[in-house]
Amino acid sequence: MAKVAVIGGSFAGLTGALEAKRKLGPGHQVVLVSNSESFVYIPSLIWVPFGWREVRDITVPLRPVLDKAGVEFVHASVQSVDPGVNRIVTSVGEIDYDFLLVASGVNVRFDLIEGLGPDRHTHSVCTPAHAEEARAAWERLVGDPGPVVIGASQGASCMGAGYEFLFNLEYAARKAGVRDRIDITWITPEPYLAHFGIDGMTGGEAMLKSFMKIFNINFIVNSEIEEVTADEVVLKSGRRLPFKYSMIIPPFNGARFVRESGDLGDDKGFIPVDDGYRHKRYPNVFAAGLAVAAPLPFKTPVPLGMPKTGFPSDESAKVAAHNIVQLIKGSTKLKQKPFGKIPGLCVLDAGHKEVLIATNHLLKPRQFAVMIPIPVANLVKRALEKYFLWKTRTGKSYLL
Ligand SMILES: Cc1cc2nc3c(=O)[nH]c(=O)nc-3n(C[C@H](O)[C@H](O)[C@H](O)COP(=O)(O)OP(=O)(O)OC[C@H]3O[C@@H](n4cnc5c(N)ncnc54)[C@H](O)[C@@H]3O)c2cc1C
Numbered sequence: 182m183a184k185v186a187v188i189g190g191s192f193a194g195l196t197g198a199l200e201a202k203r204k205l206g207p208g209h210q211v212v213l214v215s216n217s218e219s220f221v222y223i224p225s226l227i228w229v230p231f232g233w234r235e236v237r238d239i240t241v242p243l244r245p246v247l248d249k250a251g252v253e254f255v256h257a258s259v260q261s262v263d264p265g266v267n268r269i270v271t272s273v274g275e276i277d278y279d280f281l282l283v284a285s286g287v288n289v290r291f292d293l294i295e296g297l298g299p300d301r302h303t304h305s306v307c308t309p310a311h312a313e314e315a316r317a318a319w320e321r322l323v324g325d326p327g328p329v330v331i332g333a334s335q336g337a338s339c340m341g342a343g344y345e346f347l348f349n350l351e352y353a354a355r356k357a358g359v360r361d362r363i364d365i366t367w368i369t370p371e372p373y374l375a376h377f378g379i380d381g382m383t384g385g386e387a388m389l390k391s392f393m394k395i396f397n398i399n400f401i402v403n404s405e406i407e408e409v410t411a412d413e414v415v416l417k418s419g420r421r422l423p424f425k426y427s428m429i430i431p432p433f434n435g436a437r438f439v440r441e442s443g444d445l446g447d448d449k450g451f452i453p454v455d456d457g458y459r460h461k462r463y464p465n466v467f468a469a470g471l472a473v474a475a476p477l478p479f480k481t482p483v484p485l486g487m488p489k490t491g492f493p494s495d496e497s498a499k500v501a502a503h504n505i506v507q508l509i510k511g512s513t514k515l516k517q518k519p520f521g522k523i524p525g526l527c528v529l530d531a532g533h534k535e536v537l538i539a540t541n542h543l544l545k546p547r548q549f550a551v552m553i554p555i556p557v558a559n560l561v562k563r564a565l566e567k568y569f570l571w572k573t574r575t576g577k578s579y580l581l
Contacts, residue, residue: 183209183509186269186276188259189284190215190243191223192491193470193498197282199578200502202252209509211251212278214271216258218243220573221309224491225566227345227530229312230319230428231353236309239566241573250576259285262442264463280505283445283452283468284498287433294334296409297431303409304428306346307339318426319353326359327425330414332368335405336432338378338486340369343430344389345530350428351396352532366422367393368404368414368429370483375552378488379525379543380479382550392531403483433486435472447474456517458501465508467501470494475520478544491569493523493543499579525550528562535559 185205187198190213202211220241228234247254257271262281269276289307291298299305304315322329331350333343347367354360371377374393375385393400405417406429414422414429434440435450444462446452452468453461460466471494475487497520504515521544529536534557540550555561572580 183279184277185209185211185280185282185505185509186278187211187213187282187284188215188262188269189213189286189470189472190217190220190254191284191286191470192494193286193472194282194284195220195243195246195573196495196578197284197469197498197502198247198252199250199576200499201282201505202250203579204502204506205509207251210253212253212255212276213243213247214255214257214259214269214276215243216256218256220246222566222570222573223307224342224562226306226309226312227342227349229309230304230306230315230346231349232316236313239570240309241570246574246576259436259438260441261438262445264442264445264460264466267465279465280509281466282498282501282505283439283466283472284470284494285436285439286471287435288437288450290336290432290434293336293432294406294408297334297406297429301409302411302427303414304426305431306342306428307430315428319350322363322426323354323357323359325425326354326362328364328366328423330366330368330422330424330427331429332366332404333370333430333485334432335370335483336486337370337430338433338488339430340371340377340485341488341490341527341529343367343369343428346428347398348392348396348532349530350532351398365398367398367400368406368416368422369400369402370404370481370485371402372481372483373402374400376481376485378477378485379540380545382538382540382547382552385552388536388552388554396532405483433471435474439472449474451475456519457504457515458497459504459515467505469498469501473497473520478521487520487543489520490525490527492526493520496523520544528559528565530559530562533557533559535562537561
């Protein structure tokens with residue numbers, strides 16, 4: 182009997198564990214270790230600050246899903262992994278494994294820029310707690326309006342969430358009747374609007390430029406933040422942007438325990454894998470989702486990272502689980518699907534309107550890449566949320 186351990190219970194970890202168990206059956210053991218007892222549908226966190234979602238609406242407890250599937254759940258924080266002896270050290274004891282799937286996502290690195298983050302001067306929507314804090318501050322802003330700076334810092338990889346928050350705040354300010362007293366500025370490390378860390382797509386820049394114009398939003402591309410004070414974002418160019426409210430997407434590193442586990446990860450804590458998500462040095466270790474090291478094949482004037490969104494996170498976990506199962510069954514026929522070749526499928530909520538983004542490959546060269554605006558409501562994004570929560574609750578990880 183083989184034992185597969187999975188670290189992480191979000192998009193990649195949950196999918197990887199359920200897929201491995203479904204394919205292996207009762208003869209093998211799958212254990213999922215997560216420091217959170219729940220799956221939270223992170224894409225909907227952008228709605229929490231405006232009161233359009235409560236965190237509980239988008240939360241699924243992991244244990245019932247895993248129990249039903251026959252996956253053992255360990256609620257614990259992983260402190261380190263010793264891939265030399267196939268051992269995970271957690272806050273509740275050690276776990277040995279035959280195969281390991283690391284799907285532990287990222288650590289937000291507010292500390293890389295002076296004054297950044299909810300403990301200092303800017304808000305965030307990267308975690309449920311951050312999104313709830315961002316709501317309290319938003320309510321104060323509605324009572325006492327002033328300038329707003331929204332954006333992504335240098336090194337960020339999740340510009341899409343920043344854009345969504347931007348357009349949702351603009352819409353929320355109009356609904357609250359305070360838009361005329363809120364001057365909004367968007368700052369981004371992207372070389373042009375809608376680059377998204379994937380070198381953009383035809384028509385994307387023009388579309389987002391027109392949104393900025395229609396909704397009277399200032400923007401600065403190629404921006405790098407020097408520091409954030411209590412009431413100003415100071416750019417490296419020397420420009421100072423006063424604010425009463427600011428939400429900035431920070432840079433991400435891999436999970437801390439990866440950085441503290443010898444050569445398990447690279448210097449940023451991401452796991453170096455081949456095109457089948459297998460560790461480049463440890464053949465019984467795999468990684469999926471945000472935890473994977475996915476260097477960009479192009480350079481930008483200001484550094485930024487590749488957006489590893491929900492769909493590629495799920496897909497990489499399916500490939501990793503498939504390959505682990507193949508190896509357990511004695512086959513060396515492994516699937517290969519590098520991150521850049523996974524299709525990009527995403528809905529950008531642009532503030533009660535949305536943009537569907539579909540590319541056959543996340544990175545160029547691509548055979549098709551489209552951005553289709555839907556000017557009224559955000560029905561697709563809401564439908565996707567309902568579908569994904571249903572798929573998670575019912576453990577149907579094999580679906581798209
Ligand atoms: C605000 C925001 C909006 C987004 N919007 C979209 C969107 O609209 N569409 C889209 O496709 N993608 C979106 N994304 C990206 C999407 O959320 C990620 O692709 C997805 O969360 C990646 O899943 P993951 O499983 O790789 O990592 P994560 O979701 O980061 O999960 C990591 C898991 O590991 C666990 N973990 C971490 N450290 C430890 C430890 N030491 N011990 C034990 N467990 C640990 C965590 O508890 C968690 O379960 C958004 C992201 C953000 C931040």
